[in-house]
Amino acid sequence: MKLQLQRPCRSDLLLVGVYWLLAAPIIFYSYQHQTVVPRAIATILYTILLDSVAVYLLVFGFLPLALARLKPWALFGGLVLFVLVDAHCYWLGYHLLLDPKPLHWHFPVILNAVMQHTQSYGMLGILLAGKRYFDVQQRLLLTQKAQTESELRNLKAQIDPHFLFNNLNVLRVLMQHDPAEADAYLTRFAALYRFLIRHKDDDFVPLSDELRFVDEYIYLLRHRFGSAYAFRQELPPEMDLTTRMVVPGTLQLLVENAIKHNTGDDDAPLLITIRADAASIAVVHPRRPKRTAVDSMGTGLTNLRERYRLLTNQEILVTDAAGTFSVAVPLVALATSWSTPQQLVAQ
Structure with a gap:
């Protein structure tokens, strides 16, 4: 399976930017009580980077593959690998920024990381996926409208010759008699x-x-x-x-x-x-x-x-x-x- 990532359009980037402008102050407020301001700012930047990358891979990579129904077993394997790598990045990054104690990996830690990061980027993912769906539906409607207009033009083009041919035949007979x-x-x-x-x-x-x-x-x-x-x-x-x-x-x-x-x-x-x-x-x-x-x-x-x-x-x-x-x-x-x-x- 070859994962081909689509490129986000300008409106996609605008949506992501507006989302983080609204979400960043809320995240900063929650982190500033746990650590110093510079570390809280670093944590926010890491959150923005990691969540944006995760949503990009899901919405512009795995979601188009799922819609195309290409090799379900490979798609499932790719999603599992993505979730595991994403959980490790989430837990490791936040551990280094907020809790410098030694990190011990075990299954509950990984599961907890998966759940917490899913909640972290879930809202952005839903917004961006919803927008992409709306864009697809809009393009479909425009395509259908263009096809309908093309069919109408072709049908209209048949009217004049049809009317002209029939009446010229009548005129030809009348001119003779x-x-x-x-x-x-x-x-x-x-x-x-x-x-x-x-x-x-x-x-x-x-x-x-x-x-x-x-x-x-x-x-x-x-x-x-x-x-x-x-x-x-x-x-x-x-x-x-x-x-x-x-x-x-x-x-x-x-x-x-x-x-x-x-x-x-x-x-x-x-x-x-x-x-x-x-x-x-x-x-x-x-x-x-x-x-x-x-x-x-x-x-x-x-x-x-x-x-x-x-x-x-x-x-x-x-x-x-x-x-x-x-x-x-x-x-x-x-x-x-x-x-x-x-x-x-x-x-």
Whole structure:
């Protein structure tokens, strides 16, 4: 077993310094009644040196080994050796400084030295080990946050190409058959794309903005499909749409999926309903699968699921019944929507 000692950081040294500034006067007061002042000062310095070395070896040496679970038998042997050497140093040092009588080693003396020195450096060890644990947890949280932000950036990077690709295909078809309608479609499409660009770095947008965005998108859909698809909104009249937040593009993606996978007809339009309550908003429609299978990798819904999981720590709810399909996503309160992903609470 090779004991690799970690280096204490500046805050570790600061903690040790503050501890001894507070502890040294108390130790000096207890020693000055047993010996002269110079010997008491020497004893304090020896205490500071021996306790600091003992805590350093335990917290920065043996504790990391224990956490890594490297060769338990060797770790145990090292700890036993450390305790014996430490006890001898403690008893010998204090004997020379405070009691110059001949020293006789026997088991009770060694056991007493072990107990007394453990009490001596125990508080400092607990403080420093607790601080190290806090530092590790803080680094872990920062790492998780960085990973979450990286995943979100990757997911956001998939949105624009996905939206752009689908709508450019529509525009290409319209330009071949109806240039005037293609021009109107392009104008509306440019407005929609500006919305995505404006909010590309946002985790959330107000539900009111998202509903305006999907209304513009529905306008484009009606130009493309006529009356084959019908749309309805069922929103509680008392709901404040500006204080409920959703991931940008949520409703547009769910409406797009509904049309992509289900057939509509002018005589029997497919009704797509946007329904909300205090906790969630859902896109609901009858199941009318298209006769020709749609070439789809499910990227959009998977992307949306991952973003809500990362940002709210909640899952979107997909209900695929015999005659109805719906996707419900959580609504996030405005007061919590700008917190870290782990702190967001869906209302």
